[in-house]
Amino acid sequence: MAKYGRKTMRLDTSGFESLIRKLDSLGGDVKTAAEVTLKKAGQRIQTDTHIALNNSYLPAHGRYWTGKTSESIIDNPTVEWSGTVASIPVGFDFKKPGAGGYLISGTPKMKPDPQLRKMYKSKQYMNEIQDLMIESMNEFILKEMEGK
Amino acid sequence: MREQFIALLQTFGLPIFLQGSLNKNAAYPSSFFTYWNDTTEDNAHYDNDAIAFNWQFTIYYYTQNENAAQMDGVFLQIRNLFKQNGWIMTGVGYDVPSDEPTHVGRAIDVYYIQQNNKEANNG
Numbered sequence: 001m002a003k004y005g006r007k008t009m010r011l012d013t014s015g016f017e018s019l020i021r022k023l024d025s026l027g028g029d030v031k032t033a034a035e036v037t038l039k040k041a042g043q044r045i046q047t048d049t050h051i052a053l054n055n056s057y058l059p060a061h062g063r064y065w066t067g068k069t070s071e072s073i074i075d076n077p078t079v080e081w082s083g084t085v086a087s088i089p090v091g092f093d094f095k096k097p098g099a100g101g102y103l104i105s106g107t108p109k110m111k112p113d114p115q116l117r118k119m120y121k122s123k124q125y126m127n128e129i130q131d132l133m134i135e136s137m138n139e140f141i142l143k144e145m146e147g148k
Numbered sequence: 149m150r151e152q153f154i155a156l157l158q159t160f161g162l163p164i165f166l167q168g169s170l171n172k173n174a175a176y177p178s179s180f181f182t183y184w185n186d187t188t189e190d191n192a193h194y195d196n197d198a199i200a201f202n203w204q205f206t207i208y209y210y211t212q213n214e215n216a217a218q219m220d221g222v223f224l225q226i227r228n229l230f231k232q233n234g235w236i237m238t239g240v241g242y243d244v245p246s247d248e249p250t251h252v253g254r255a256i257d258v259y260y261i262q263q264n265n266k267e268a269n270n271g
Contacts, residue, residue: 059168105255107247108182108210111168121186121204121257 016130019137026144031086033140035079037133038088042077044132045090045119049073052115058103059111069103072096091120149203149262150185156229157181157207160222167208176248179211191261203260208244210251223256235260 024030053070055061069092077088092100104120106112119125157164163180170176184206191200209222223241231237241256 101245102247105206105208105244105253106167106182106184107245108165108170108176108180108208109168109172109174109247112184117184117186121206122189124189 016133023141023144028140028144033137034086037136038079038086040136041129041133042088042090044129046073046075048119049091052113052119057113057115069099072100149260153205156233176210176251182208198264200264201262203262205258206255207258208253208255210246210253212250214252219254226256230258
């Protein structure tokens with residue numbers, strides 16, 4: 001039976017919590033800041049995932065392209081709250097048909113998509129997303145410190 | 149580094165292929181490994197050169213035997229073997245898709261910090 005692998009991309013939020021506490025202590029709108037920041041991260045990942053499906057990166061250079069994998073990319077993700085924890089879905093919606101899982105891991109007969117691989121497996125990409133989130137939070141903190 | 153990596157995998161006595169290298173019409177062996185080298189990033193720099201390199205490989209294991217205990221056992225053995233040989237391991241693997249309905253797949257990421265020994269490399 002064929003099985004699917006990693007379905008989620010984990011965002012490293014270390015270093016992020018202290019910024020939230022700082023914004024909170026300044027009386028800032030933490031909820032809005034967290035939502036805006038997560039949306040920025042989600043949109044960046046959405047854009048990069050679409051780019052990673054360009055024919056030049058696909059293992060067969062688009063010979064078997066059907067468009068279904070592109071359709072399974074999570075577009076315009078919305079932030080969900082569970083108590084005080086905010087999350088945002090990113091990458092592929094594996095409930096939809098598509099080859100996202102295969103393109104990330106590759107198979108014995110198909111090489112992985114190098115761009116997706118960079119996104120899902122390298123620390124460098126996650127560090128870039130983390131920097132983007134920290135920059136976004138710092139913008140909110142700066143606004144509070146400047147009295148808006 | 150790749151040689152040492154493959155030599156360690158060979159101790160399991162199973163076929164080893166580069167991920168994506170099997171012929172389209174080839175039948176899968178009953179159990180086998182594939183691998184992929186994800187990165188060889190510089191670790192840190194000194195005197196305008198890398199002090200060390202971070203090697204990251206993914207080991208894939210595909211098998212017809214869907215027995216969970218057997219599968220977990222293989223990955224514990226991989227973990228222990230590579231760790232004993234100086235590799236850095238995280239966890240005991242994760243499921244990956246198999247494109248053949250007869251096989252299941254599982255993978256683990258392994259890391260090695262290789263010192264940039266210029267004298268040895270040049271000699």
